[in-house]
Structures are given as C-alpha cells and as structure tokens.
Amino acid sequence: MIYKKDANFPYPILTNSSFDYEESEFYFDIELIENSEYYQFVIETTLTSSFIKTLLDLQKVELILIVQAKDNKFYPLKGLNDIIFIPKSRVSLNKRTTLQLQIRAKAQINFSANHELSLFYIQFKDKMNVEKNGTLGFSNIITFDSSNKKSYDLFEKKVDPNLLSEIKIELSTETIVIYYRNEEMQFAGLPHPINNLYVYMGLRTALQQFVLLFAEEGDECVYLNDINTPEEGLYLKLHQLMKQKGVEEISMDNLDAVIYQISDHIITKFTHTVRGLEGSAI
Amino acid sequence: MGMFQFARLQNIEEHNFHNVLEDFYKMGIRGLVRENLQNSLDARLSKDQPVVVKITFGDLAVNDIPGIDELKDRVQCLEGKNQYSQATIKRMQEAMKAEVVQFISFEDCNTKGLRGAKNGQSNNPEDTFGVYAYSKGVHGVEDDPEKEKVRGGSHGIGKIASNSASDIYLMYFANCDEHGEQHIGGTIQLIEHQYQQAYYRATGYFAQAKTYGDDQVQKFPYENNFHHVFAKDTRGLKIIVPFLREGFADEVEMVKTICDSFLIAILEKKLVVEINDKVIDDKTIHMYLSDEQYYQNEISEMKKEFTPLYAQTYTKIPAQKIQISNSETTFNFDLYFTYDEKIPVGRMAIFRTVGMKISDYKVLNNVRKPFNAVLIGGADEDVYLKSLENESHTDISADHIKDAKTKRLARKFLAKLNSELDRIIKEEIKKQNPVDGIIDTSDILYTTEIQFKKQIEKALGTVTINTGKKMMKTNDASAPKKQTKKGGKNKKAPALQKKPNPPKPNLTERDDELKKDRYSVQPNLVKRLIVNGKEIIHFDFSQEKAMQSAANCDILFEIIDGMGAKYAFDLANNYLEILNRHTFSTYAFDGNKIKGVTIPKNGIVELIVTFKPTYNKALKFNYLVEV
Amino acid sequence: MQFKLLKSGYKKNADFYQAFVNERLTADSEFFSNEVVYFPSNKPFPIYMGVKKKGDKKQDFIDAIQVITSDYLQTSRELHFEEIVWHSYFVSCQREYIIEQYPDILESQADFENIVTKNFDWENYVYKCVLVAEYVADYSKDNAEQKLKLYNLVYDNLDLFNYIIKYPLFRNGDFVLKFLEVIDELKISDVMKAKIPNRPDLGKDERYGRRVILELNKSYPVILVPMLTKEELKIEVEKALALYYPQADSEK
Known part of the structure; x- marks a missing residue:
C-alpha cells in the first residue's frame, strides 16, 4: 500500500515532506517500457542520505517498489537503480496505477551513525532503533494512467428529454456533465462562448464538490500542496489544473476567484458573444 | 301511408336522439368522408382497377327529395323533452323551411354494390341490401373470409355517419347491382314521436312495406326513378346526404382527409377520388401534398400533419420486415422508416392493408425524435390492429379492452411495438449522429474546453511509451522540490490550522471551555520518539502566534492508520503517565485529550509518556491543540 | 473465443436487460462497441455463490477458481481483471450457461444485475475467484494439494x-x-x-x-x-x- 499521509512516527523517517532528516531527499523516477508479455519499470532513485545508502550497501535495508493498482504488489530492488519486470497477466495499467518506494529494515537498525537527523533527534541517536520490517522512509509517488478517451476532457454534454429541469449539472468520475433537456439549449450553430455560462456553472459545481471532498474534517479551506493527489479523474484534473495555474488554496469563499484564475475570461467572452449577436440581429 | 316506414310503438319511452349522431357530427366532414370511402374500398370489385369514388356537392331543391312531404309533417310533430332534443328539433324545423338545400353524395364505381335488393328485408345475411338497409350496427358477411378480415368498419355505423351530416339526419343510398337493377333506400333519425294519433319509433326507413297477417311487416326498396342527384346507374353504391350541415362543404378539408387517411390506398392505385372537378389518384396526389393550400411544406414545421412525410417515406424508402409479438402470436409488418434531422416531431402512420390509416402513432419516449415511419401488416395484422382501435378509431390502445387476458396481450404487443421502434430509432440516430445521444460518447464542449484540455494535458504530464501508447504520468515530486526544506516551507497549510470546535454535549461545562479554539498541529511542529521504554513528544510552538498569548493548552491525540485514515486514541487504555519534561507536572486523561498543558515562554512543550506493556509501539499520530 | 466489449451505459439499463432476456444481444447490437477481445477458452464456470444460489456453493467456488486458473489466468490482466471484459463475455458467450445456472436472471433485472453485471469489486464472486486464482497460482506454484487447501481456507x-x-x-x-x-x-x-x-x-x-x-x-x-x-x-x-x-x- 502506498503511504502518503504526514504523521508523527515513533522515530525519525526520511520523506520529502518531513523535517526529521535535516536535508536528505528520497526521490525516484520511472521509465515504462512495454512488450507483449511484460511491463518493464526502469527505476532511477535519488537518495541523498549517506546513512541509508551505507545501510543499502551493507544490505541491512532494501528498497521495495510498491505497485498499487487494483491490488498491491511488492518488489525488492537490487539497488538504487533497477529494472522490474512484471508480467501483464499480473498487473494492468488500464486503471490508475501508483508506485512508491519504501525503505525496509532487513534487521534491527541503530541510528548512532546517522548524522543527518534534525537537532532534537541527534541527542537520542545512539539509543534509537528501528526494528526489522520497519520502514525507514518512503519516496514520492508516481502515477500512471493509460490514456483513455476522457483523460483530458473536463466537460461533456448530453441531451436528456426526460430531464425534470431544463438543464442539470452532474459530476461523473471523469468529467463535468451538462445535461440539456433539449438540443436547442446547446445553441448549436451559434458562437461557442454563448455556452460559457454553463461552463461557469459546471466549474463552480465541481469546485464546490472539490472543497467538500478534500477539506480536512472541519476545515473550510483546501491547501492544494498539502493534500494527496486525488485518485478520481475529475478531481485529479481539477487539482492539476489549479496547481498549474498557481492556485494555492481553495474554499467556498474564493471559488469565483479560482475560476477566474484557471480559465480564460469565460464571462467576458460570453458578454462579447451576446453583444455580437445582438448587433447582428438588428 | 307515406314513403318512410316507422315502426309503431305502444308509447314513447325514449326522448333522445341517437347518441352516435352527435359524436359523428363532431368529427365533421372528416368522419363522413372517412366512413364512406372506407365502405367503398371494402366493397372493391376488381383487383385490377381502383375503386373510384365521386364526391359531389351542391344545391338541391327540397321538392326533389323523395318522400320529403311526409318528413316535413313528422318533424312538425316532434316534441322535445329536454333542452338538447328541443334545440335539435328546432334546427330541423327551421331547415325544413328552406326551398333549396345543400347536398353531398358519394358514388362508388368498381364496387360490388349491394345484393338482393328485390328480396327486401329477407333476414338472409347474403342479401346485403336488406342487411344494409334495415339493420343497425351489423354488416353483411363477405363470402371470401380473407376479404372479411381486411374490411374496415361496419356499414351500419357508416350509414349513421351520413345521417349525422344532415340537418334533419336524413340520408339515402342508391344501389345498382351486377344485373343493372337500380334501387334506392334511406333512413332518417328522428326521436320517438306521436303522429296522427299513433306512436312511432325514431328511425324511419325509406321503403315500401308489405304486411303479412296482423303485425308482420316486410320492407322493400323503391325502384330508383327519382331526381338525378339520387340516380345510380352503374354498378355500385351512392350515398346522398341532403340538408348538408353548415361547414361540411369544405373542399380543402375533404382533399386533406382523403390524402391523410387513404394515402397508401391512393398510392397503391386501389382508390381514386373525384371531388367535383378534381381527381386524386396516385399521380395527382403529390400535387396536393406539395400544395401550400393543403399542406405545410417546410419539414421543420411539420408538427401536426405528417402526410407529405409519410408519402416520402413510403415511396422512397424500401421496407424492412419487423416482427412484433404479443407473446402468443407473432405479427409481421413492413416498416418504412426515414430519419431526417429536420423532422421536428416523430410519428409512425399505421395503415390497414386496404391503405387506410388507423393512427399517427406516437412511439413511447420518441415523439420528438427526427424520424418518420409507415407501418403496414397483412390480413391477420389488420384483424389484430382492429381489435386495438379505440372507440373513435383514431388510435390503437389497450385501455378500452375489457377482457383481462386480451388486455394483457395487447399491452405486451404495444410495449414490444414501442421497444422495437425505439431500437430502430436509436440505431438510426447513432448511425447518423455518432457524437451525440450515446451515453459514453463524450465530445468537446466548447473552444474554452479545448483550452482546458490542453492545459490539463500539460498539467497531467503525458508520456508516450515505447509501444506508442500514450500514458498519463504524474510525479508528485516534480512539482514542489524540496529545496525549501531547510529554509522557508513550501506554500503549505499553516502549521496550525484552525478547526471548528466539536459541539458541546451540554451546558454544564465551564464558560472558558466554550471559548477555546481548536487547531490541528502540522506534523513538522512535532518530534516524536520511543526510546528506552519511554515515548517523548516534543512540540515546537515558538513560531505560532495562536499559541503565544496562551499560558496553557489541551492536546488531543489521533491515530493515523496505514491508509491515512484517522481514529480516536483512548489514552487511558494505552498510557500510564504523561509527564511534562520541564515542569514535571503530570496530566489527567480525558478520552483522547490531556488538559492544561503549560506552554513556556520559548513555546517548546515536551511530554514524556510511560505506556502500558500492551501499547502498540508501531502507531503514528496527528495532534490537535485547544487554546 | 472472440467477443465485442460493451459500451458503458449498459448497467442499470432496462433496455439492455430486455435485450439480454429477448436474445437480442447480438454482436451488432447497439450496446456493443467495436472493440473485440479474445479469450483463449469458452469454458463456463460458476459466477455467483450468493444467497440466491442453491447447491454446494463451496464446490462452485472451487470449480470457478480451478477453471479460471486453467483457462483464463494466462491472459493479460487487462482482460481477466477487467469488469467490462467479464460482463461482455458473460452476456455474449455464456448466456445459455448462466441462464441455466441462475434462471432468476430472466425474471428479475435486479437479480441479473446482482449476478451478471455486478460491480467488479470485493463483493463480486468472479472478482474474488480471479483474485484467489491469481494469488494461489503465484503462491503455490505447482503444489496441487496446497492449492486445494488454500481454496478451502479462503472459502471457510x-x-x-x-x-x-x-x-x-x-x-x-x-x-x-x-x-x-x-x-x-x-x-x-x-x-x-x-x-x-x-x-x-x-x-x-x-x-x-x-x-x-x-x-x-x-x-x-x-x-x-x-x-x-x-x-x-x-x-x-x-x-x-x-x-x-x-x-x-x-x-x-
């Protein structure tokens, strides 16, 4: 299982968000190669802790690749760089697949030789032990998602004559779906921005749901750098889009500001379009 | 004795006019034309030639109407017992004052005409003249059972449709049979009445009567020597309706009725209709269909009348065979189906094999779909469809069927018909319109959306792997690098994040309890360690404004599990003692909370915990503070 | 065995169910996409061991795992661990078998959805059987006795x-x-x-x-x-x- 939640462990751990180690970093990257039988994950690890590197050399710890899709699989690595072959009969990248490295203690580890710890821990380092099978740290997370049609789509439109309302906005796992009761409401043939009002409503609905889902219990605000990358397509897209556009926090209070930030003058374009139509109608 | 025969009565029991009369009147000229043409079609003689119906209307001198004097006398004697019959009687009496009235006649050719007129009221079903002339609500039996199946309505009712079109409910029929024998009959529908000291029934028959014994009366038709409006000298039947009611002499409406109801009969050369000087046949019908005087010709405006579309569908599109089962019997139909985006309202015309339309059928859930269709079966299908016709013969349904089983089967049939059509329509829509309508067919919404899409593609990081397959790859390390680790933090949540207080269970708690603010403690403010059998928890609040004014705080414990979920942590079950490393004070446990932890000036709080032997030393925590 | 994949939207769809019941789910039906999938086998196996099934459910469970192991497990996981593939396969290629085994599915759409087009997750028997088949095959390699013991252990x-x-x-x-x-x-x-x-x-x-x-x-x-x-x-x-x-x- 991929672990990503920041918490206070009973000993210092090496992660990219914890300050337990003063400076050390632990990243990996993957190149994916596919043939008809296997996936090859070509792994390249950046580990700047000499303490842990030494332990790796001494084979007191090992790196374990965790592959989490529909279930979990573990693969010990031979070193910082390795290639892991996984038969296609045992892993599918059709759905979202996440990968992470864990540093596993193969025996009890004492921290006396660890000079990279933050001040507080340094004072106890000689007496600090991590038991066999414990984690000493975990890496960043890499996600693969094979491109299905909707991977980059944010909106869908549909016509449903049986709709009880005139339009309806629904959030599907991948997209914001705008249902129209009849086709005429889609303004086919008229300039596209005339539909921007619906885009705006759809975005607002989706972002509201985003806040509700990702705000910590009792919180009003979601800090985008602080939450785990969402699993579900729609929220992943919104999350990445907002991050790309430099949005740092989102709450019910700044939804409109966020829409302004992530989109390109939706309402202005709408206004210009309507004015244009008005002119041509005379 | 007059020329009309009314049966005698002991007394008057019924004070109303026949109720069907008014029903038919409401259907106007359409009902009249439909009923008469249907009867003519059913009587078709040679399959090689069309039935020709000549519709004539114009003026007629009242004195030329056979037997009219007696009718005038009788109408004067009618007495209405209620408002409705009084109004009708008044209308009749007013009409009788005219010297010239309008009439309409329907004369058919290449039809059989009626048989056995000479035998009069013989009660022999093969004497169709007698059956037609002197019985109500029954029709003579065709000797060919296949023909019997395909014929439309019943003559008796058809006749009364003609009565209803007359101000005095009067109609005549002139017959010429295969031997050239010409006879005339007719009926008038009055109410039961007293006339010359005797009581009479409502219906009068234009016939001569021969009496046997005391009461036995047998009616015979007159030989036809009357005004030429009433003449029928070629084989077939002619219906004459004098005193034609106002508004019925509407030629446009007649032409439309003929085209609407008998489209297929005409296209298939089974029927030709002449109205005064106009001829409607398989060639000329297209002229009327495309004439703005009769029909809307913009497809996008065809919302109520669909005949021009049906004509296109039927003539241009090859039929497909469909089977509809009511689970007992399977029926076979020919379906002509057009799909055109411009069509605003989707209808399917259901025709009998004789080419007469039963219904502009609305396919469930598809009334606004852009299609047009024509459905025709065979003899068996006609019989079944007839059983499904509603009382006004304008649609098919299961609602009027009384027998429970028949009704159930009818419902099944209609459901299957709907679902089959629905399938065909959906298939066609899909074929024509691959980007819309299907559930998972996404399409790009707007140009704005295309911009979004590009940005999302960029944000999500698309990689192409060796096989050329596109994959979305996200590396959460690539965005915020850790160069900020030592110095300032990344733009993250504040180290202390405000939380709403949980609702207080009661009001007995002290006031200052209610005023406390709750914050979650960012894990980087905390150092935790289990060493030498003790747990040390070190909080650094030195940079936290929220804590600086407070002398003490409460601390709450939450367990984080392997999937990142939170659980309450029961302190008393796990900890024996919690000691403040600097003040050496110990704290009481209250569920998952310790209270009154002193915050020194430097903001560093350090707790030393002695735990129970059963305590799970592999746990990890988040902390909350209340100040 | 070759069959077409369903398009999404077939679940909880009365039209789809009716098409299944009335044998109208032919390959050219509108419910199928044009994507074709190959299975190396068409051997049927029990797909449901829930409350509505009578008989020896444990034996069904073991039979299912053994058939999956012998006939389906060698395919890519994109096939044998994919909801849409199994649902498409059952309605296209195993109609007769599943109707014979689970006649209720012709009577009730709810039963059909609970037995045939159930979500492919931990509550789904096929999902469980595929998981167990994979897990045991990898765990026990060629030890048939241990395999059987593990199947029993899981069921018990x-x-x-x-x-x-x-x-x-x-x-x-x-x-x-x-x-x-x-x-x-x-x-x-x-x-x-x-x-x-x-x-x-x-x-x-x-x-x-x-x-x-x-x-x-x-x-x-x-x-x-x-x-x-x-x-x-x-x-x-x-x-x-x-x-x-x-x-x-x-x-x-």
Whole structure:
C-alpha cells in the first residue's frame, strides 16, 4: 500500500515532506517500457542520505517498489537503480496505477551513525532503533494512467428529454456533465462562448464538490500542496489544473476567484458573444 | 301511408336522439368522408382497377327529395323533452323551411354494390341490401373470409355517419347491382314521436312495406326513378346526404382527409377520388401534398400533419420486415422508416392493408425524435390492429379492452411495438449522429474546453511509451522540490490550522471551555520518539502566534492508520503517565485529550509518556491543540 | 473465443436487460462497441455463490477458481481483471450457461444485475475467484494439494477474506494467503470469526478477525506488515488478538 499521509512516527523517517532528516531527499523516477508479455519499470532513485545508502550497501535495508493498482504488489530492488519486470497477466495499467518506494529494515537498525537527523533527534541517536520490517522512509509517488478517451476532457454534454429541469449539472468520475433537456439549449450553430455560462456553472459545481471532498474534517479551506493527489479523474484534473495555474488554496469563499484564475475570461467572452449577436440581429 | 316506414310503438319511452349522431357530427366532414370511402374500398370489385369514388356537392331543391312531404309533417310533430332534443328539433324545423338545400353524395364505381335488393328485408345475411338497409350496427358477411378480415368498419355505423351530416339526419343510398337493377333506400333519425294519433319509433326507413297477417311487416326498396342527384346507374353504391350541415362543404378539408387517411390506398392505385372537378389518384396526389393550400411544406414545421412525410417515406424508402409479438402470436409488418434531422416531431402512420390509416402513432419516449415511419401488416395484422382501435378509431390502445387476458396481450404487443421502434430509432440516430445521444460518447464542449484540455494535458504530464501508447504520468515530486526544506516551507497549510470546535454535549461545562479554539498541529511542529521504554513528544510552538498569548493548552491525540485514515486514541487504555519534561507536572486523561498543558515562554512543550506493556509501539499520530 | 466489449451505459439499463432476456444481444447490437477481445477458452464456470444460489456453493467456488486458473489466468490482466471484459463475455458467450445456472436472471433485472453485471469489486464472486486464482497460482506454484487447501481456507474464512480485500492496504496475494495459513496453523479460525462480546464501543458486528486486521493496518508502515514472513506475521497476529481477546494466551 502506498503511504502518503504526514504523521508523527515513533522515530525519525526520511520523506520529502518531513523535517526529521535535516536535508536528505528520497526521490525516484520511472521509465515504462512495454512488450507483449511484460511491463518493464526502469527505476532511477535519488537518495541523498549517506546513512541509508551505507545501510543499502551493507544490505541491512532494501528498497521495495510498491505497485498499487487494483491490488498491491511488492518488489525488492537490487539497488538504487533497477529494472522490474512484471508480467501483464499480473498487473494492468488500464486503471490508475501508483508506485512508491519504501525503505525496509532487513534487521534491527541503530541510528548512532546517522548524522543527518534534525537537532532534537541527534541527542537520542545512539539509543534509537528501528526494528526489522520497519520502514525507514518512503519516496514520492508516481502515477500512471493509460490514456483513455476522457483523460483530458473536463466537460461533456448530453441531451436528456426526460430531464425534470431544463438543464442539470452532474459530476461523473471523469468529467463535468451538462445535461440539456433539449438540443436547442446547446445553441448549436451559434458562437461557442454563448455556452460559457454553463461552463461557469459546471466549474463552480465541481469546485464546490472539490472543497467538500478534500477539506480536512472541519476545515473550510483546501491547501492544494498539502493534500494527496486525488485518485478520481475529475478531481485529479481539477487539482492539476489549479496547481498549474498557481492556485494555492481553495474554499467556498474564493471559488469565483479560482475560476477566474484557471480559465480564460469565460464571462467576458460570453458578454462579447451576446453583444455580437445582438448587433447582428438588428 | 307515406314513403318512410316507422315502426309503431305502444308509447314513447325514449326522448333522445341517437347518441352516435352527435359524436359523428363532431368529427365533421372528416368522419363522413372517412366512413364512406372506407365502405367503398371494402366493397372493391376488381383487383385490377381502383375503386373510384365521386364526391359531389351542391344545391338541391327540397321538392326533389323523395318522400320529403311526409318528413316535413313528422318533424312538425316532434316534441322535445329536454333542452338538447328541443334545440335539435328546432334546427330541423327551421331547415325544413328552406326551398333549396345543400347536398353531398358519394358514388362508388368498381364496387360490388349491394345484393338482393328485390328480396327486401329477407333476414338472409347474403342479401346485403336488406342487411344494409334495415339493420343497425351489423354488416353483411363477405363470402371470401380473407376479404372479411381486411374490411374496415361496419356499414351500419357508416350509414349513421351520413345521417349525422344532415340537418334533419336524413340520408339515402342508391344501389345498382351486377344485373343493372337500380334501387334506392334511406333512413332518417328522428326521436320517438306521436303522429296522427299513433306512436312511432325514431328511425324511419325509406321503403315500401308489405304486411303479412296482423303485425308482420316486410320492407322493400323503391325502384330508383327519382331526381338525378339520387340516380345510380352503374354498378355500385351512392350515398346522398341532403340538408348538408353548415361547414361540411369544405373542399380543402375533404382533399386533406382523403390524402391523410387513404394515402397508401391512393398510392397503391386501389382508390381514386373525384371531388367535383378534381381527381386524386396516385399521380395527382403529390400535387396536393406539395400544395401550400393543403399542406405545410417546410419539414421543420411539420408538427401536426405528417402526410407529405409519410408519402416520402413510403415511396422512397424500401421496407424492412419487423416482427412484433404479443407473446402468443407473432405479427409481421413492413416498416418504412426515414430519419431526417429536420423532422421536428416523430410519428409512425399505421395503415390497414386496404391503405387506410388507423393512427399517427406516437412511439413511447420518441415523439420528438427526427424520424418518420409507415407501418403496414397483412390480413391477420389488420384483424389484430382492429381489435386495438379505440372507440373513435383514431388510435390503437389497450385501455378500452375489457377482457383481462386480451388486455394483457395487447399491452405486451404495444410495449414490444414501442421497444422495437425505439431500437430502430436509436440505431438510426447513432448511425447518423455518432457524437451525440450515446451515453459514453463524450465530445468537446466548447473552444474554452479545448483550452482546458490542453492545459490539463500539460498539467497531467503525458508520456508516450515505447509501444506508442500514450500514458498519463504524474510525479508528485516534480512539482514542489524540496529545496525549501531547510529554509522557508513550501506554500503549505499553516502549521496550525484552525478547526471548528466539536459541539458541546451540554451546558454544564465551564464558560472558558466554550471559548477555546481548536487547531490541528502540522506534523513538522512535532518530534516524536520511543526510546528506552519511554515515548517523548516534543512540540515546537515558538513560531505560532495562536499559541503565544496562551499560558496553557489541551492536546488531543489521533491515530493515523496505514491508509491515512484517522481514529480516536483512548489514552487511558494505552498510557500510564504523561509527564511534562520541564515542569514535571503530570496530566489527567480525558478520552483522547490531556488538559492544561503549560506552554513556556520559548513555546517548546515536551511530554514524556510511560505506556502500558500492551501499547502498540508501531502507531503514528496527528495532534490537535485547544487554546 | 472472440467477443465485442460493451459500451458503458449498459448497467442499470432496462433496455439492455430486455435485450439480454429477448436474445437480442447480438454482436451488432447497439450496446456493443467495436472493440473485440479474445479469450483463449469458452469454458463456463460458476459466477455467483450468493444467497440466491442453491447447491454446494463451496464446490462452485472451487470449480470457478480451478477453471479460471486453467483457462483464463494466462491472459493479460487487462482482460481477466477487467469488469467490462467479464460482463461482455458473460452476456455474449455464456448466456445459455448462466441462464441455466441462475434462471432468476430472466425474471428479475435486479437479480441479473446482482449476478451478471455486478460491480467488479470485493463483493463480486468472479472478482474474488480471479483474485484467489491469481494469488494461489503465484503462491503455490505447482503444489496441487496446497492449492486445494488454500481454496478451502479462503472459502471457510470468507468473511475475513472479504474484509481483507475490501481495503486496498492488504489486498496482496502473499499476505492474504499467509494470513489465512497463520489462522489455520494457530487454530484461531473460530475465534477470528466470533463476535467480540461486551464491547459496544467497537460498533455492531465487530469480530476478532476484523479487529486484528485493523490493528495491523494501524501499524503500517512502521511495521511493513504485508512483507512479513509467516512466522513474523504469527507474532503480530497474536499480539493484536491479545488486545481484544486476553484469554488467548492463558488458554493456550
């Protein structure tokens, strides 16, 4: 299982968000190669802790690749760089697949030789032990998602004559779906921005749901750098889009500001379009 | 004795006019034309030639109407017992004052005409003249059972449709049979009445009567020597309706009725209709269909009348065979189906094999779909469809069927018909319109959306792997690098994040309890360690404004599990003692909370915990503070 | 065996169900996409062992796993671990078999959806059987006797198995089977299934087995539980059980 939640462990751990180690970093990257039988994950690890590197050399710890899709699989690595072959009969990248490295203690580890710890821990380092099978740290997370049609789509439109309302906005796992009761409401043939009002409503609905889902219990605000990358397509897209556009926090209070930030003058374009139509109608 | 025969009565029991009369009147000229043409079609003689119906209307001198004097006398004697019959009687009496009235006649050719007129009221079903002339609500039996199946309505009712079109409910029929024998009959529908000291029934028959014994009366038709409006000298039947009611002499409406109801009969050369000087046949019908005087010709405006579309569908599109089962019997139909985006309202015309339309059928859930269709079966299908016709013969349904089983089967049939059509329509829509309508067919919404899409593609990081397959790859390390680790933090949540207080269970708690603010403690403010059998928890609040004014705080414990979920942590079950490393004070446990932890000036709080032997030393925590 | 994949939108769709019932789900039906999939076999296997099925469900379960192992497991996981593939396969190629086995599906759309087009997750019997087939095949290699024993173990501890695979954390082949073997070898299967008495604080229907899993979950990744050897796992299981079942030590 991929672990990503920041918490206070009973000993210092090496992660990219914890300050337990003063400076050390632990990243990996993957190149994916596919043939008809296997996936090859070509792994390249950046580990700047000499303490842990030494332990790796001494084979007191090992790196374990965790592959989490529909279930979990573990693969010990031979070193910082390795290639892991996984038969296609045992892993599918059709759905979202996440990968992470864990540093596993193969025996009890004492921290006396660890000079990279933050001040507080340094004072106890000689007496600090991590038991066999414990984690000493975990890496960043890499996600693969094979491109299905909707991977980059944010909106869908549909016509449903049986709709009880005139339009309806629904959030599907991948997209914001705008249902129209009849086709005429889609303004086919008229300039596209005339539909921007619906885009705006759809975005607002989706972002509201985003806040509700990702705000910590009792919180009003979601800090985008602080939450785990969402699993579900729609929220992943919104999350990445907002991050790309430099949005740092989102709450019910700044939804409109966020829409302004992530989109390109939706309402202005709408206004210009309507004015244009008005002119041509005379 | 007059020329009309009314049966005698002991007394008057019924004070109303026949109720069907008014029903038919409401259907106007359409009902009249439909009923008469249907009867003519059913009587078709040679399959090689069309039935020709000549519709004539114009003026007629009242004195030329056979037997009219007696009718005038009788109408004067009618007495209405209620408002409705009084109004009708008044209308009749007013009409009788005219010297010239309008009439309409329907004369058919290449039809059989009626048989056995000479035998009069013989009660022999093969004497169709007698059956037609002197019985109500029954029709003579065709000797060919296949023909019997395909014929439309019943003559008796058809006749009364003609009565209803007359101000005095009067109609005549002139017959010429295969031997050239010409006879005339007719009926008038009055109410039961007293006339010359005797009581009479409502219906009068234009016939001569021969009496046997005391009461036995047998009616015979007159030989036809009357005004030429009433003449029928070629084989077939002619219906004459004098005193034609106002508004019925509407030629446009007649032409439309003929085209609407008998489209297929005409296209298939089974029927030709002449109205005064106009001829409607398989060639000329297209002229009327495309004439703005009769029909809307913009497809996008065809919302109520669909005949021009049906004509296109039927003539241009090859039929497909469909089977509809009511689970007992399977029926076979020919379906002509057009799909055109411009069509605003989707209808399917259901025709009998004789080419007469039963219904502009609305396919469930598809009334606004852009299609047009024509459905025709065979003899068996006609019989079944007839059983499904509603009382006004304008649609098919299961609602009027009384027998429970028949009704159930009818419902099944209609459901299957709907679902089959629905399938065909959906298939066609899909074929024509691959980007819309299907559930998972996404399409790009707007140009704005295309911009979004590009940005999302960029944000999500698309990689192409060796096989050329596109994959979305996200590396959460690539965005915020850790160069900020030592110095300032990344733009993250504040180290202390405000939380709403949980609702207080009661009001007995002290006031200052209610005023406390709750914050979650960012894990980087905390150092935790289990060493030498003790747990040390070190909080650094030195940079936290929220804590600086407070002398003490409460601390709450939450367990984080392997999937990142939170659980309450029961302190008393796990900890024996919690000691403040600097003040050496110990704290009481209250569920998952310790209270009154002193915050020194430097903001560093350090707790030393002695735990129970059963305590799970592999746990990890988040902390909350209340100040 | 070759068949077309369904398009999304077939679930909870009365038209789709009617098409299935009335044998109208031919390959050219509108419900199918143009994507074609090949299976190396068309051997049927039981797909449902829930309450509505009569007969020897355990045997069905084992039969299903054995057929999946012998005939389907060699395909890519993009096929044999994919909801849409199984649903498409059942309605296209196994109609007769599933109707014969589960006649209720012709009578009720709800039964059809519960048996044939059920979501492919831990509640779905095909999902379970595929998981077990994969896990056991990888765990036992060619040891047929051990395989059969493991199939039985899973079925006999199905509640616990469900609970484990319900959560992603321990949905790992080695771990699930090791865990079941530990239960077997410690002879605590009955204890693990039993409800915990006198602990209303734990909620309804809390069983020892579920609590043990929860404790192991809380320890992750400070203890990388799924990577423990069987003997190491035994120690952790006993420790966790002792928190809720203090008699465990004294009784033994």
